[in-house]
Amino acid sequence: xxxxxxxxxxxxxxxxxxxxxxxxxxxxxxxxxxxxxxxxxxxxxxxxxxxxxxxxxxxxxxxxxxxxxxxxxxxxxxxxxxxxxxxxxxxxxxxxxxxxxxxxxxxxxxxxxxxxxxxxxxxxxxxxxxxxxxxxxxxxxxxxxxxxxxxxxxxxxxxxxxxxxxxxxxxxxxxxxxxxxxxxxxxxxxxxxxxxxxxxxxxxxxxxxxxxxxxxxxxxxxxxxxxxxxxxxxxxxxxxxxxxxxxxxxxxxxxxxxxxxxxxxxxxxxxxxx
Amino acid sequence: xxxxxxxxxxxxxxxxxxxxxxxxxxxxxxxxxxxxxxxxxxxxxxxxxxxxxxxxxxxxxxxxxxxxxxxxxxxxxxxxxxxxxxxxxxxxxxxxxxxxxxxxxxxxxxxxxxxxxxxxxxxxxxxxxxxxxxxxxxxxxxxxxxxxxxxxxxxxxxxxxxxxxxxxxxxxxxxxxxxxxxxxxxxxxxxxxxxxxxxxxxxxxxxxxxxxxxxxxxxxxxxxxxxxxxxxxxxxxxxxxxxxxxxxxxxxxxxxxxxxxxxxxxxxxxxxxxxxxxxxxxxxxxxxxxxxxxxxxxxxxxxxxxxxxxxxxxxxxxxxxxxxxxxxxxxxxxxxxxxxxxxxxxxxxxxxxxxxxxxxxxxxxxxxxxxxxxxxxxxxxxxxxxxxxxxxxxxxxxxxxxxxxxxxxxxxxxxxxxxxxxxxxxxxxxxxxxxxxxxxxxxxxxxxxxxxxxxxxxxxxxxxxxxxxxxxxxx
Ligand SMILES: Cc1cc2nc3c(=O)[nH]c(=O)nc-3n(C[C@H](O)[C@H](O)[C@H](O)COP(=O)(O)OP(=O)(O)OC[C@H]3O[C@@H](n4cnc5c(N)ncnc54)[C@H](O)[C@@H]3O)c2cc1C
Ligand SMILES: Cc1cc2nc3c(=O)[nH]c(=O)nc-3n(C[C@H](O)[C@H](O)[C@H](O)COP(=O)(O)OP(=O)(O)OC[C@H]3O[C@@H](n4cnc5c(N)ncnc54)[C@H](O)[C@@H]3O)c2cc1C
Ligand code: SF4
Ligand code: FES
Numbered sequence: 106x107x108x109x110x111x112x113x114x115x116x117x118x119x120x121x122x123x124x125x126x127x128x129x130x131x132x133x134x135x136x137x138x139x140x141x142x143x144x145x146x147x148x149x150x151x152x153x154x155x156x157x158x159x160x161x162x163x164x165x166x167x168x169x170x171x172x173x174x175x176x177x178x179x180x181x182x183x184x185x186x187x188x189x190x191x192x193x194x195x196x197x198x199x200x201x202x203x204x205x206x207x208x209x210x211x212x213x214x215x216x217x218x219x220x221x222x223x224x225x226x227x228x229x230x231x232x233x234x235x236x237x238x239x240x241x242x243x244x245x246x247x248x249x250x251x252x253x254x255x256x257x258x259x260x261x262x263x264x265x266x267x268x269x270x271x272x273x274x275x276x277x278x279x280x281x282x283x284x285x286x287x288x289x290x291x292x293x294x295x296x297x298x299x300x301x302x303x304x305x306x307x308x309x310x311x312x313x314x315x316x317x318x319x320x321x322x323x324x325x326x327x328x329x330x331x332x333x334x335x336x337x338x339x340x341x342x343x344x345x346x347x348x349x350x351x352x353x354x355x356x357x358x359x360x361x362x363x364x365x366x367x368x369x370x371x372x373x374x375x376x377x378x379x
Numbered sequence: 380x381x382x383x384x385x386x387x388x389x390x391x392x393x394x395x396x397x398x399x400x401x402x403x404x405x406x407x408x409x410x411x412x413x414x415x416x417x418x419x420x421x422x423x424x425x426x427x428x429x430x431x432x433x434x435x436x437x438x439x440x441x442x443x444x445x446x447x448x449x450x451x452x453x454x455x456x457x458x459x460x461x462x463x464x465x466x467x468x469x470x471x472x473x474x475x476x477x478x479x480x481x482x483x484x485x486x487x488x489x490x491x492x493x494x495x496x497x498x499x500x501x502x503x504x505x506x507x508x509x510x511x512x513x514x515x516x517x518x519x520x521x522x523x524x525x526x527x528x529x530x531x532x533x534x535x536x537x538x539x540x541x542x543x544x545x546x547x548x549x550x551x552x553x554x555x556x557x558x559x560x561x562x563x564x565x566x567x568x569x570x571x572x573x574x575x576x577x578x579x580x581x582x583x584x585x586x587x588x589x590x591x592x593x594x595x596x597x598x599x600x601x602x603x604x605x606x607x608x609x610x611x612x613x614x615x616x617x618x619x620x621x622x623x624x625x626x627x628x629x630x631x632x633x634x635x636x637x638x639x640x641x642x643x644x645x646x647x648x649x650x651x652x653x654x655x656x657x658x659x660x661x662x663x664x665x666x667x668x669x670x671x672x673x674x675x676x677x678x679x680x681x682x683x684x685x686x687x688x689x690x691x692x693x694x695x696x697x698x699x700x701x702x703x704x705x706x707x708x709x710x711x712x713x714x715x716x717x718x719x720x721x722x723x724x725x726x727x728x729x730x731x732x733x734x735x736x737x738x739x740x741x742x743x744x745x746x747x748x749x750x751x752x753x754x755x756x757x758x759x760x761x762x763x764x765x766x767x768x769x770x771x772x773x774x775x776x777x778x779x780x781x782x783x784x785x786x787x788x789x790x791x792x793x794x795x796x797x798x799x800x801x802x803x804x805x806x807x808x809x810x811x812x813x814x815x816x817x818x819x820x821x822x823x824x825x826x827x828x829x830x831x832x833x834x835x836x837x838x839x840x841x842x843x844x845x846x847x848x849x850x851x852x853x854x
Binding site: 119120123131133140179180181182183184185312313315316317318319320322323324329334345347348351352354 | 560561562570598599600601604605606625626627629631635636637638641642644645648649737738739785786787
């Protein structure tokens with residue numbers, strides 16, 4: 106799609122028939138592969154297909170990127186997790202970065218259909234890393250683009266959100282952010298003093314995605330939750346982010362080190378797009 | 380009385396059971412291969428000859444699926460090994476599994492008449508022998524399958540409960556579709572119980588048997604999510620739910636979300652289902668910390684502690700709040716763990732996990748316990764000794780204190796009665812739930828229990844479902 110972000114369209118009629126915005130799927134690229142959770146960016150119930158965007162960060166996503174059209178994968182399970190809350194909240198701001206540019210799209214569409222005023226903010230490091238802008242423009246009340254280098258739209262990163270809200274002259278009833286952890290944490294940090302309820306889609310390490318292993322646990326408002334069955338959406342202001350970031354690094358040594366040595370991957374900081 | 384007279388006529392009964400060859404502890408802690416190697420035909424016959432062939436066999440009373448125990452043992456004495464497995468299969472679809480993991484010492488063997496004076500007959504080892512013999516011959520008998528009834532049955536979960544229902548109903552001529560949330564068959568047999576105790580090839584072989592009966596298995600299908608039970612009822616005449624008890628409990632103590640703290644499910648799944656022990660050949664990694672503390676005292680705890688050793692831990696501890704006598708694990712597995720060098724810290728209760736600056740576990744604060752008066756379970760209640768706090772250093776903690784039923788199906792099914800512990804409520808004799816056309820059994824009903832109980836529940840449910848499917852209202 107854009108450098109390092111790949112689009113994956115999978116034919117899985119059962120999953121496509123049931124999936125709702127905000128839910129995710131788990132797939133395995135090969136028989137020896139890990140179970141990789143991915144958010145859904147679109148679904149076509151008639152064609153029976155699901156669209157996901159993924160970023161190559163390690164072994165399994167690298168394998169996924171090597172798939173050719175028409176290939177089959179051994180596992181594609183879903184929909185998993187709870188759907189995003191869709192109601193008429195009033196004015197909603199949707200922030201997408203990285204693969205979240207895609208996965209925020211069905212949520213924006215559903216919120217718009219539910220009668221909300223939906224404003225979309227998309228963030229990427231540079232112009233060439235933006236995608237699906239036209240799709241967002243077709244449904245949203247406004248689309249604001251941010252690039253780190255200023256090659257498109259507003260220059261900076263999500264810390265520009267307050268300026269953007271001022272410019273749009275809106276007071277959102279809710280902010281929803283999808284993307285990499287750092288971006289969602291930053292958005293939560295920014296909206297907290299503004300007192301705007303902020304929902305983020307958490308992406309911890311997972312195995313089964315059905316509540317069986319507990320590896321995906323995180324602390325929300327002092328309570329342990331399993332992201333795969335209690336989430337993935339949570340109130341960003343109540344999450345223990347520090348613990349979450351630590352837990353995400355559990356297998357860093359095992360997974361990143363070999364990549365560096367073998368030369369199959371060059372990125373050490375996982376998300377370099379925002 | 381008659382039995383005992385017979386015993387006198389055959390005075391040369393070996394008072395000791397024949398021991399089963401095992402890998403030595405030094406050897407086996409370095410590999411994931413099966414610990415017990417099984418009887419040779421000669422050893423099996425010797426052990427089988429110890430059985431008195433009681434007229435009113437006590438052992439059968441203790442067997443949850445009422446296997447004709449003297450019957451299958453007699454066939455081994457006659458060297459009719461195929462005949463022996465045929466007797467087993469009348470009641471038992473997973474003989475190779477149950478021969479390995481059933482707690483025989485609390486079920487059949489504890490009741491064996493011989494046990495009064497000497498060691499009881501090694502029923503489990505003989506069961507395992509018969510099943511393995513059949514497999515080693517490479518041809519598995521397929522029973523006669525009844526004429527198709529045209530009824531369609533969905534079975535949720537491919538654990539022992541589901542597999543039993545599927546096998547029983549397939550033989551009776553019903554069309555069966557099994558739905559499995561994960562990407563492999565067998566439930567806990569596959570992702571929980573480790574390779575060195577229950578080789579995965581054996582699980583696959585036993586489950587393949589259901590496929591040979593014409594059962595269709597659909598993987599990666601999460602019932603409740605991909606489709607609900609209520610929606611499946613539109614396509615099926617009856618549904619059996621055998622979704623197990625997959626939701627892990629943690630101790631609910633501070634610091635439990637530190638890195639290095641696992642549920643036993645995660646720890647064992649990484650190793651078994653995802654083959655973490657073969658990382659990097661398989662992509663799912665597993666940490667290899669130096670000191671591992673496993674909290675709990677059941678089979679799951681033993682499996683985790685022994686897995687830790689095989690992953691190269693210098694020290695693997697079982698931290699249990701009661702004493703050795705109260706350990707709920709199978710005795711054989713406790714002994715195996717001891718032989719392999721697992722360190723048992725009894726009467727010890729962790730109260731806090733301690734982390735370093737990077738969020739990694741470095742130890743646990745524990746309390747020493749003493750045993751007080753018996754509680755509801757009849758076991759003596761552990762009581763903390765005040766001021767006995769101490770720190771146990773460890774880089775990994777594996778919580779193995781139990782599981783409750785997975786809430787996915789309870790949450791998404793309308794009309795299904797759910798018990799206090801999140802279990803599905805089902806009739807003990809028939810497995811019928813509060814929802815019409817839906818049966819349930821195994822761990823999802825009872826909470827974490829045993830393989831054989833899950834099978835027993837599956838068998839009863841299959842009987843009830845068959846009656847319903849062929850009954851008057853359903854012609
Ligand atoms: C509910 C959910 C939805 C997700 N949706 C998407 C999506 O739509 N698109 C997408 O590209 N990714 C998504 N992710 C993240 C994706 O699952 C991981 O990037 C992927 O599993 C990494 O696999 P790998 O083998 O390539 O990398 P690994 O070798 O497993 O990991 C490489 C590095 O990435 C880190 N890492 C591990 N898990 C994650 C994670 N969840 N996110 C980011 N880094 C991680 C590891 O700590 C390690 O340092 C989602 C995760 C969850 C839980
Ligand atoms: C480590 C460990 C060691 C054990 N050791 C012993 C032992 O030595 N002896 C003994 O007798 N017992 C032992 N047990 C207990 C025994 O394994 C279980 O009691 C038994 O497996 C229960 O069988 P079941 O069919 O009810 O469920 P499970 O074996 O749990 O199978 C349930 C299946 O349903 C699937 N499932 C769940 N939810 C869904 C859904 N929504 N949609 C589709 N599929 C779903 C699961 O993925 C799973 O495959 C052990 C358990 C563990 C964890
Ligand atoms: S196993 Fe023991 S109780 Fe059972 S028939 Fe043989 S001697 Fe009797
Ligand atoms: S991924 Fe295993 S419990 Fe959530």
